[in-house]
Amino acid sequence: xxxxxxxxxxxxxxxxxxxxxxxxxxxxxxxxxxxxxxxxxxxxxxxxxxxxxxxxxxxxxxxxxxxxxxxxxxxxxxxxxxxxxxxxxxxxxxxxxxxxxxxxxxxxxxxxxxxxxxxxxxxxxxxxxxxxxxxxxxxxxxxxxxxxxxxxxxxxxxxxxxxxxxxxxxxxxxxxxxxxxxxxxxxxxxxxxxxxxxxxxxxxxxxxxxxxxxxxxxxxxxxxxxxxxxxxxxxxxxxxxxxxxxxxxxxxxxxxxxxxxxxxxxxxxxxxxxxxxxxxxxxxxxxxxxxxxxxxxxxxxxxxxxxxxxxxxxxxxxxxxxxxxxxxxxxxxxxxxxxxxxxxxxxxxxxxxxxxxxxxxxxxxxxxxxxxxxxxxxxxxxxxxxxxxxxxxxxxxxxxxxxxxxxxxxxx
Amino acid sequence: xxxxxxxxxxxxxxxxxxxxxxxxxxxxxxxxxxxxxxxxxxxxxxxxxxxxxxxxxxxxxxxxxxxxxxxxxxxxxxxxxxxxxxxxxxxxxxxxxxxxxxxxxxxxxxxxxxxxxxxxxxxxxxxxxxxxxxxxxxxxxxxxxxxxxxxxxxxxxxxxxxxxxxxxxxxxxxxxxxxxxxxxxxxxxxxxxxxxxxxxxxxxxxxxxxxxxxxxxxxxxxxxxxxxxxxxxxxxxxxxxxxxxxxxxxxxxxxxxxxxxxxxxxxxxxxxxxxxxxxxxxxxxxxxxxxxxxxxxxxxxxxxxxxxxxxxxxxxxxxxxxxxxxxxxxxxxxxxxxxxxxxxxxxxxxxxxxxxxxxxxxxxxxxxxxxxxxxxxxxxxxxxxxxxxxxxxxxxxxxxxxxxxxxxxxxx
Numbered sequence: 001x002x003x004x005x006x007x008x009x010x011x012x013x014x015x016x017x018x019x020x021x022x023x024x025x026x027x028x029x030x031x032x033x034x035x036x037x038x039x040x041x042x043x044x045x046x047x048x049x050x051x052x053x054x055x056x057x058x059x060x061x062x063x064x065x066x067x068x069x070x071x072x073x074x075x076x077x078x079x080x081x082x083x084x085x086x087x088x089x090x091x092x093x094x095x096x097x098x099x100x101x102x103x104x105x106x107x108x109x110x111x112x113x114x115x116x117x118x119x120x121x122x123x124x125x126x127x128x129x130x131x132x133x134x135x136x137x138x139x140x141x142x143x144x145x146x147x148x149x150x151x152x153x154x155x156x157x158x159x160x161x162x163x164x165x166x167x168x169x170x171x172x173x174x175x176x177x178x179x180x181x182x183x184x185x186x187x188x189x190x191x192x193x194x195x196x197x198x199x200x201x202x203x204x205x206x207x208x209x210x211x212x213x214x215x216x217x218x219x220x221x222x223x224x225x226x227x228x229x230x231x232x233x234x235x236x237x238x239x240x241x242x243x244x245x246x247x248x249x250x251x252x253x254x255x256x257x258x259x260x261x262x263x264x265x266x267x268x269x270x271x272x273x274x275x276x277x278x279x280x281x282x283x284x285x286x287x288x289x290x291x292x293x294x295x296x297x298x299x300x301x302x303x304x305x306x307x308x309x310x311x312x313x314x315x316x317x318x319x320x321x322x323x324x325x326x327x328x329x330x331x332x333x334x335x336x337x338x339x340x341x342x343x344x345x346x347x348x349x350x351x352x353x354x355x356x357x358x359x360x361x362x363x364x365x366x367x368x369x370x371x372x373x374x375x376x377x378x379x380x381x382x383x384x385x386x387x388x389x390x391x392x393x394x395x396x397x398x399x400x401x402x403x404x405x406x407x408x409x410x411x412x
Numbered sequence: 413x414x415x416x417x418x419x420x421x422x423x424x425x426x427x428x429x430x431x432x433x434x435x436x437x438x439x440x441x442x443x444x445x446x447x448x449x450x451x452x453x454x455x456x457x458x459x460x461x462x463x464x465x466x467x468x469x470x471x472x473x474x475x476x477x478x479x480x481x482x483x484x485x486x487x488x489x490x491x492x493x494x495x496x497x498x499x500x501x502x503x504x505x506x507x508x509x510x511x512x513x514x515x516x517x518x519x520x521x522x523x524x525x526x527x528x529x530x531x532x533x534x535x536x537x538x539x540x541x542x543x544x545x546x547x548x549x550x551x552x553x554x555x556x557x558x559x560x561x562x563x564x565x566x567x568x569x570x571x572x573x574x575x576x577x578x579x580x581x582x583x584x585x586x587x588x589x590x591x592x593x594x595x596x597x598x599x600x601x602x603x604x605x606x607x608x609x610x611x612x613x614x615x616x617x618x619x620x621x622x623x624x625x626x627x628x629x630x631x632x633x634x635x636x637x638x639x640x641x642x643x644x645x646x647x648x649x650x651x652x653x654x655x656x657x658x659x660x661x662x663x664x665x666x667x668x669x670x671x672x673x674x675x676x677x678x679x680x681x682x683x684x685x686x687x688x689x690x691x692x693x694x695x696x697x698x699x700x701x702x703x704x705x706x707x708x709x710x711x712x713x714x715x716x717x718x719x720x721x722x723x724x725x726x727x728x729x730x731x732x733x734x735x736x737x738x739x740x741x742x743x744x745x746x747x748x749x750x751x752x753x754x755x756x757x758x759x760x761x762x763x764x765x766x767x768x769x770x771x772x773x774x775x776x777x778x779x780x781x782x783x784x785x786x787x788x789x790x791x792x793x794x795x796x797x798x799x800x801x802x803x804x805x806x807x808x809x810x811x812x813x814x815x816x817x818x819x820x821x822x823x824x
Contacts, residue, residue: 019556019698030555030623125553131699133545133553140727141537141545143442144431144719211442269705272684286431286716287543287706293681294702304698307556315552316728 002314003038005069007085008076009048009057012099012126013040015303016073017052023307033314039064041076061085065092071313073306074098083107090114090122097309099126099302105200105216108207123309128154128201129278131301132294133308138282139208145284147209149249151409154201154259156276156296157192158224158244160184162261163274165232166241172227184276194223195244195259202246206257209282210250212329219248220258220333227261231406234342234363234376235263240408241271249336255329256336263342263408334384340408341387345375349399356394378408414726415450417481419473419497420488421460424511424538425452427715428485429464435719445726451476453488473497477504483725485718486510495519502526502534509721511538511714517612517628520619535721540566540613541690543713544706545720550694551620557696559621561661563821566613568688568708569604570636570656572596574673575686577644578653584639596688606635607656607671614658618669621694622662624741631660632670632745639673643818646754646775646788647675652820653683661748668744675754675820746796752820753799757787761811768806790820 004020006013020037027035037056041064042048045057058064061081064072065088072089074096076082082103086096090111098104104111104124115122125135153159157179164175176193179185191197196216203216224244235242240263248257264271269291273279278296283289295301345353353375354362360379381387391403416432418425432449439447449468453476454460457469470476473493476484477500484501486508488494494515498508502523510516516523516536527534537547565571569591576587588605591597603609608628615628636656647654652675660669676683681703685691690708695701707713757765765787766774772791793799803815 015698023556026555026623131554132702133549136553137545137549140724141548141720142543142716143438143723144435144716211438267684269684272679272681284543284716286427286712286719288710288713290544290704290706292702292704295700298700300698301700304554304556304696307698308553311555312552 002033002035002071003067003069004035004071004073004310005039005041005064005067006037006073006075007041007064007082008074009040009042009052010075011299012075012302012306014051015299016075016306019300019303019307020310027311027314031311031315035310035314038069039067065089069094071095071097071310073310074100075306076100077102079103079106086111087114090118090120093118093120095120095313096122097306097313098122098124099306100124101127101197101200101204105203108204109213121313123312124204125309126302126305128204129280129292129294130156130296130298131304132278132280132292132296133305134205134280134292135208136308136312137292138205142282142284142287142290145286147250148283148285150202150205150209150246150280150282151270152202152205152246152280153243153270153273153278154198154246154280154296155192155195155244156278157185157189158195158198159273159278160276161193162224162227162242162244165227165229166236167274169229171229172225193225195221198244198246198259202248202257202259205246205280206248206255206329210248210255210329212255212327214248214255214257214329220260222258222260224261226404230344230374231261231342234344237363238263238378238408239266240264241266242406243270243273245270245409251336253330254332254336256332256334258333258335261406263406265409334388335407336383338380338382340378340380342406342408343377343379343391343394344404345394346373346401346403347375347397347399348373349397350375352397353394353400356397414445414447414483415479415481416447416483416485416722417451417453417476417479418449418485418487419453419476419494420486421452421454421464422487423711424487424714424718426463427711428487428718431712431715431719432722439723439726443723443727447722447726450481451479477501481506483507483509483722485722486512487718488512489514491515491518498523499526502530502532505530505532507532507725508534509718509725510534510536511718512536513539513609513612513616517615520616521625533725535724536616537721538714538717540616541692541704541706542568542708542710543716544690544692544704544708545717546617546692546704547620548720548724549704550617554694554696554699554702557698559662560695560697562614562617562621562658562692562694563682564614564617564658564692565655565682565685565690566610566658566692566708567604567607567656568690569597569601570607570610571685571690572688573605574636574639574654574656577639577641578648579686581641583641584637605637607633610656610658610671614660614669614671617658617692618660618667618741622660622667622741624667624739626660626667626669626741626743630743632672634670634672636673638816642756642786643673643754649775650675650790650820651678652676653678654818655682655685657682657821659747663748665742666744666748667741668746668748670745670747673818675818677821746800747819748795750792750794752790752792753817754820755789755791755803755806756814756816757806758785758813758815759787759809759811760785761809762787764809765806765812768809
């Protein structure tokens with residue numbers, strides 16, 4: 001008999017309870033193990049009485065510390081108090097399954113070490129890509145590869161907003177409001193729209209792929225809040241869609257990592273990922289490009305990943321994912337490869353700007369009155385440093401109000 | 413020290429040797445295990461002397477039976493003698509990793525039982541989707557799901573041929589010849605172009621997904637050998653591409669399974685899979701649609717999957733994939749769902765045919781002289797049985813020479 005405690009009974013927690021209950025017979029039949037939920041930690045017991053047997057509920061973490069459970073599932077989210085709870089459970093030699101990307105991106109290395117010292121396991125498949133199997137395929141099935149790059153849409157909220165802007169001609173504010181109405185965006189959308197959520201997930205993926213710690217706070221992070229209709233329009237003009245991409249590359253021992261809006265070919269595998277879906281493209285030296293695609297969030301998709309981790313622990317009581325390296329990677333903030341960039345220059349001095357951009361592909365944006373005094377060009381540069389020099393030069397031209405740039409990736 | 417024997421040193425076998433040698437240090441660092449190749453079975457030792465240390469080579473299987481190895485990697489292919497060898501190794505309590513889809517589709521259930529009885533493991537990730545991680549994600553990460561359907565491009569050769577017909581206007585014979593020149597098709601392409609290879613892989617996937625044996629010899633199998641330019645042209649006209657799909661669905665306790673050419677929306681995730689790539693879409697009740705995409709064959713992609721299985725065995729000495737059910741599924745040969753079909757009727761009696769098809773969308777194919785006397789219609793029917801009745805009726809009309817139909821799937 002495997003006994004499980006669940007910390008949290010919100011959207012994901014209630015999904016985990018549902019999937020465990022649906023699979024009790026199957027587990028018994030397939031692997032000959034009985035499984036039961038022993039305790040569920042909630043903030044307010046009264047609020048959950050109509051959904052769960054009251055004997056299971058507690059609002060006191062001490063009840064769970066003292067309960068004889070085998071596996072603790074943490075689906076509360078956030079660093080505090082989840083971090084302290086998990087450390088205590090690891091020291092009590094309990095296996096942990098968590099969906100908590102904030103916690104793993106920040107303390108994954110330390111917690112995995114503690115799990116190893118205590119002879120128990122810590123799994124977090126649900127922390128990246130929701131229900132999409134990605135961490136286990138990456139760290140186990142593909143362990144014979146050295147990875148060259150990761151290109152991924154890791155946040156469903158922002159992809160939903162960008163899809164509405166692209167397909168339904170909404171502006172950013174409208175699309176955000178619509179996403180909030182449908183439950184795809186939270187009341188405070190900061191973590192999603194500013195790119196922090198994607199950055200945490202990219203850090204977890206990259207740390208495993210390159211076997212060096214990619215600290216999410218050290219990477220370049222740019223969200224989608226200043227994407228406007230004209231950016232979308234321009235992307236369409238060149239056969240692209242704007243996506244919030246997590247990108248990391250390993251080159252010459254350094255790692256470039258960033259989260260930023262990128263114009264990707266609308267017919268590429270990443271360009272085709274719409275609405276709330278996520279997609280992750282890994283480039284391994286043996287396997288080439290592999291893509292994983294599916295729903296990156298939601299009650300049952302996330303609970304599906306949590307359940308997979310529970311089964312893995314039941315089937316195999318050994319530490320496996322010991323490859324969350326502490327050694328910090330050398331992270332480059334600037335994109336190191338030659339590529340095209342869209343550069344938008346707001347100016348009353350079009351003539352001068354166009355002279356400056358004479359060598360590049362040019363467009364004259366005249367979509368609506370607000371943006372009338374604007375030159376847009378597609379410029380190809382060797383790397384982002386050179387782009388930044390160019391932009392600084394443009395900014396110094398008299399009567400230039402603003403210069404904006406978005407990367408254009410042709411591949412994938 | 414983990415000692416490995418490899419049966420076969422062809423394309424995949426030499427890839428496995430390469431990846432093992434490239435990863436010896438990494439394995440040692442990550443999981444503290446040393447690994448060595450102890451013996452390689454080849455047909456003719458002389459042919460391999462310039463590639464491998466001669467001490468490792470043998471043409472006598474008895475040398476490997478008597479060697480003290482932990483894991484045997486079988487990359488010879490075919491049923492005979494691989495089947496007898498693997499049974500003997502399982503009885504000798506050796507773990508097995510194989511890339512052999514023919515063998516697993518035919519004897520997977522028996523061999524997994526033998527592995528279980530002997531307390532060793534049998535893994536075959538490389539048998540489906542080449543380097544794409546699919547069997548382990550399906551059977552482990554997604555084990556909390558009941559699967560509704562699988563839609564997949566499982567054969568790179570046929571997808572390459574169909575891509576050439578679609579993109580480069582080649583006819584079938586030209587495209588096949590081109591694929592053979594590039595090494596994407598074998599001199600005898602039967603197993604690929606007739607759909608048998610896809611059917612074996614679909615049977616392995618479906619047996620795991622539905623936990624019932626889906627015998628590949630009992631499913632409807634139709635290859636791509638009679639696809640002509642007009643089929644491709646017609647598919648384009650309705651916004652589709654023709655793909656050789658492995659399709660299975662579980663409905664009301666029955667399983668529908670088939671391999672057949674299908675017209676899929678060119679903008680769908682499956683429609684976008686071009687050239688030699690494979691893609692597998694699983695629909696699970698918790699996770700929704702997830703897709704796995706990458707190179708389905710080739711030296712290093714396949715070896716990457718074999719290596720992942722080796723590492724899994726080293727890390728975890730317990731039987732896990734015990735879910736290859738012996739109990740045969742009730743398999744339906746006819747497609748049970750309402751969908752559209754393209755129906756091509758060669759006739760000198762157009763008037764009568766068009767009367768018969770009056771209720772459906774009609775097209776008049778007039779692309780070249782050979783096909784002049786032809787009516788094409790898109791007809792929507794409740795299921796394939798009704799389609800077949802309709803086709804039989806059409807065939808009985810005087811001066812009808814031939815009736816051909818291809819399924820049109822709008823989703824994915």
